[in-house]
Amino acid sequence: MSPAEQPAPTTAEISATPRPVLVVDFGAQYAQLIARRVREAHVYSEVVPHSLSVPEILAKDPAAIILSGGPASVYAEDAPEVDPGIFDAGVPVLGICYGFQAMASALGGTVARTGVREYGSTVVDLRPDDQAAQQADSAGGGPLLAGSPHQQTVWMSHGDSVQEAPDGFEVLATSPGSPVAAFEDRRRRLYGMQWHPEVRHSVLGQEALERFLYAGADLAPTWTPGNVIAEQVAAVRAQVGDARVVCGLSGGVDSSVAAALVQQAVGDQLTCVFVDHGLLRAGEAEQVERDFVAATGVALKRVDAADRFLQALAGVSDPETKRKIIGREFIRVFEEAAREIVAETEDAGGEVRFLVQGTLYPDVVESGGGEGAANIKSHHNVGGLPEDLQFELVEPLRTLFKDEVRAVGLELGVPEAIVWRQPFPGPGLGIRIIGEVTAERLEVLRAADAIAREELTRAGLDRDIWQCPVVLLADVRSVGVQGDGRTYGHPVVLRPVSSEDAMTADWSRVPYDVLATISSRITNTVPEVNRVVLDVTSKPPGTIEWE
Structure with missing residues (x-):
């Protein structure tokens, strides 16, 4: 049935x-x-x-x-x-x-x-x-x-x-x-x-x-992944009915689990839209199509919007403004993709009314969405949404913490490679560049980030570290010496953290030899970088991302 x-x-x-x-x-x-x-x-x-x-x-x-x-x-x-x-x-x-x-x-x-x-x-x-x-x-x-x-x-x-x-x-x-x-x-x-x-x-x-x-209180322990799935499947069916649905798929655990859950609820009424906004890490676009689509068989529409996002971000350095721009452009791309989906599909059944997002409870709290909560930073899928949003939102993970999302994902059969992928923010590398986002700076950061991820994986630390943002201090220059000559390059910051749910976090004690290898490889192979530093701040007082 x-x-x-x-x-x-x-x-x-x-x-x-x-x-x-x-x-x-x-x-x-x-x-x-x-x-x-x-x-x-x-x-x-x-x-x-x-x-x-x-x-x-x-x-x-x-x-x-x-x-x-x-x-x-x-x-x-x-x-x-x-x-x-x-x-x-x-x-x-x-x-x-x-x-x-x-x-x-x-x-x-x-x-x-x-x-x-x-x-x-x-x-x-x-x-x-x-x-x-x-x-x-x-x-x-x-x-x-x-x-x-x-x-x-x-x-x-x-x-x-x-x-x-x-x-x-x-x-x-x-x-x-x-x-x-x-x-x-x-x-x-x-x-x-x-x-x-x-x-x-x-x-x-x-x-x-x-x-x-x-x-x-005479309560029963019924808040389990299986029951969460059953409750949310019923809720999504009641909300969506027979309407068409699009999901913004990034390849991260949040959007992947949200998509898998909604697909279980409404089947082929769902089309996932993968927006390559040019702010992804190396190899991520290919991973989305290879891993998630192969595992779920979900219908996927890929949109290449890198130039659009770079143009919108040109000259912008303020982090809150970046987040709001990225959130706005995401929605606009989804709206255009939805119209194309209807036009391309026979018996489409009318307009696409719903947008699935992988919003989590910490996103809501940090964006000031919890009652009485302070706005720590606007997550692009909460505080960054445009006021004239054309979709009704479907957010089946909105009440969950990250580890609960992973448990639901495993219960749904989402591949472990996706479920256990290190969290990556929706605004992508755009908020890991301190300063204006440019194509050149993105390439520098991608190269440094890829090296850090490779070495952490090689050291078997993927499950021990919640995530390791690599941050490019694009507006900072430091003097260095490379090849017996003076350099004036950029520093990058390694931010390895351990956490259960991202509400609190501590910096991860990565072995010195691993840090040394990461630093050596980055400074030897990424010409624009001449200094690698380590962030040893817990959350609070710092947030996991720098912006």
Whole structure:
């Protein structure tokens, strides 16, 4: 049975995502990480700002709520507050660090500065008189810390402490700086802990989160790649119907998985458009046609638009302007390609109404698309879209992190060579040239990038490194000596990073001999480059890309 002949989805099937566990962000550096850990427990989660009112939060129909940490003191004049009404809504709530203290304060407990700060690794003690009850409940789902050892190592970051728990709460744990380090009111399904269970340094942190989700909130671990596919296939069919669809295929994992998912939903209603904008790395255009098309059999239309993009970018150095120009030109090329597809195809069934994009959750957050989120940089497929967009967007990966996209891709049968390809930004090398983008500068950067990728692959580091952007400092010159003569060439920057989802990252410790080989090859074979430098900045404070 073809996708078009499938029975109409039910109302439940049309829902693109299940009821979320909402992480209410009080300014925590770990809010996104909390959502990540909830998803690792196979439960869907989203981050929302603390500025949302209780009715706004409840309008999202949360399955549970987690109050994040934050830098403020709950008794400070301008500290963000928790509306006590959230605890009377019948939704299970877990407070973490500041969220724990805010919960205690809102419900009549006491929070104060004890003079004993706890930062980093800390040992907490479960109350001795609770041990029998915890052991008895360990198999049946009981308290938040049921079955936990009497002492456990956790990660703390606080100067204030809960001194007295609110009425109706049972104190579960203490520490030297926290008279009340964890508590729960099982009848009202309210829970809290002073430490950060979301960080790996809390040895049993994931177990505590899962106990809240499974036992405290009575949720099932159903957020799996298979279920994500089923939900999104149903949602795409409901959105698209029998209309024609185009997908901007770059050959990267995001657009490839989005295309494979939409193809499963609507079959030959989909045509992929590969735009060679001239900003690709060496060999990428050929890889798209060779690998993805061969694996999926999807209809592909290739558009050579290199000259068009270079002309549009001429004289432009500002990174935000570059991103918006590239986003605009992408859409215009898609619009033209869609018209050509209709004209070239018999029984086309009318205009192409939908455009598939591989937008991910981090793209939305960094582009200011998340509620209350700052605009870190405009991703070309979010903040860079033109206002007069002629398509309706289909974004089946919009709620996913990168590792979740990879899991979905493997489930869909997308080749591992594509699924595990290092991420590459949609604007391509255009945002890896610091300065104006020209054909000559692109050739220099392509050559240097190809060498870096070859040597990292040869060293077996492809799975260890999230990605390694190579950046050309086109507006910078440095003095060098090559062939006994003075040179005045460009530096390139190696930016190898390790990450789980691109929301945070650390610079990768690439072996010195590999770095030496990359540097030597680049400076010996790329005449315009006479210096190779290494970026050792984490994210935050830096982003992965320089622009």
